[in-house]
Amino acid sequence: MGEQSGDFSVRSAYKLLQDVRLDPNFYLIQTDLKDFYGKLWNLQLPAKIAITIWRIYWNYIPTLANLKHKRVSNDATCPRCGRGEEDITHIFRYCPATGEIWPLLDLSWISESTIQGFWEWITWVFRTSTSEQCKIYCCGMWFLWNSRNKFIHEQKIETGRELSLIVRNYIAELEGLRTKASTLKPSSSHRYQEGGTSVTIQFDTAFDCRNFKSTSGLVVWGRGGRLMATKTVLHRNVQSPFPAEALAGLQAVKLGSEMEFPSMTVMGDSLTIIKKCKVMKRDQSAIGPIIHDIHNRSNRFEDLRFQFLNRTENDFAHKIAVEALKKEEETYLVRGRDDFPEGRWSRDPD
Known part of the structure; x- marks a missing residue:
């Protein structure tokens, strides 16, 4: 109950704990939390940085103020400037060792904010920044925390100018790696076809939570x-990303049927959806009718396989879904008939 997949998980327990919370303020911050997490996880930062930002967001890092509160340390004075208690607000906003880096990263405006609380401040920065600014901000915070640790444990001092250069070089390196990976994606994603079916359809979805569209x-x-072809389909009155992903899987099977493929492999980056498509039994979850429709259409193929692939290898399908959602339009682009199996395409596609 309360889980669309029909399976109990750690997330299910977390939802139950949320339901017993009595503090009304907890529900008031849910929108800010969703926006913050949505932007953070979509920045495509290394896990070590994203997780550190999450820990900073909830004050789960061993600042001297936290260590003093836990009675691990007696003195909470900032070791770098000696001008105040070393808490997260001091480290990332007010410490003189920190103040120099934000202007050098073209983020001087975040230091000029009059917002007092750290949680409100970091949420405001994420809400008002572009994705590129957020990426620089997150990397800056990660290297600031790393620099602080080097000072305490190795007595190594890094200036704001040095840190700003490190941050910019690191981001340039990330972009270079991402560009290199994108050039390899077509060949890497097709390694799954070796020894399998001759045709593969990859699917993904984009979801608009405000207007319930996907x-x-x-x-x-x-x-x-x-x-061989690309297609985008617009759906309305979709309540969450979970059924949106299932609808994309259904559209992949429909497209293979329309193109009259005798066999094919359907690939998506939602492990739950792929597992449900593989198991030929009645699904009791919220997406049961969609999975049932997929199973019924599977009988039209001589060989239909479902396979999971990593999200990084499904980038093409995701990009065209996002673009179609922005424009609110459906597309169907097909290459020449020479690209299709012999004997297929007795009729033009709809």
């Missing part, structure tokens, strides 16, 4: 990694 992004690949 789009399905579909990419059809032939043997040897040849792009």
Whole structure:
């Protein structure tokens, strides 16, 4: 109960704990929390940085103020400037060792804010910043915390100018790696086809939580990694990303049927959806009717396989889904008939 997948998990227990919370302020901050987490996880930062920002957000880092509160340390005075108690607000906002880095990263405006509380401040920064500014901000905070630890444990001093150069070089390195990875994606995603079906359809979804709309992004690949077709489908009155992902899987099976493929592999980055498609039994979850429809259509194929792939290898399908959701339009692009299996396409696609 309360879990759309029908399976009890750690997240299920977390939801139950949320339901017994009596503090009304807890529910008032849910929108800010969702916006913050949504932006943080979409920045595509290394896990070590994203998790550190999450810990900073909840004050789960061993500042001297926290250590003193836990009676691990007797003195909470900032070791770098000696001008105040070393808590998260002092480390990332008011310490003179910190004040120099934000202007050098073109983020001087975050230091000029009159917001007092740290939680409100970091939430405001995320809400008002672009994704690129948030990425610089997160990397800056991570390197600030790393620099603080080097000072305490290694007596190593890094200036604000040095840290700003480190941050910019690190972000440039991340972008370079991401560009290199994107050039390898077509070949890497098609390694799954070896020894399998000759056609693969990858699916992904984009979801608009404000207007309850989603789009399905579909990419059809032939043997040897040849792009055969792309399609986007707009859905309305979709309540959450979970059924949106299931609808995208259904659209992938429909597209394979329309293109009259005798066999194919359907691939998506939602492990739960892929597992449900593989198990040919009645699904009792919220998406049961969609899974039932997928199973019924599976009988039209000689060989239909469902396979999970990493989100990084499903980038193409995700991008066209996001673009279609922005424009609120459906597309269907097909390459020449020479790209399709012999004997197929007795009729033009709808």
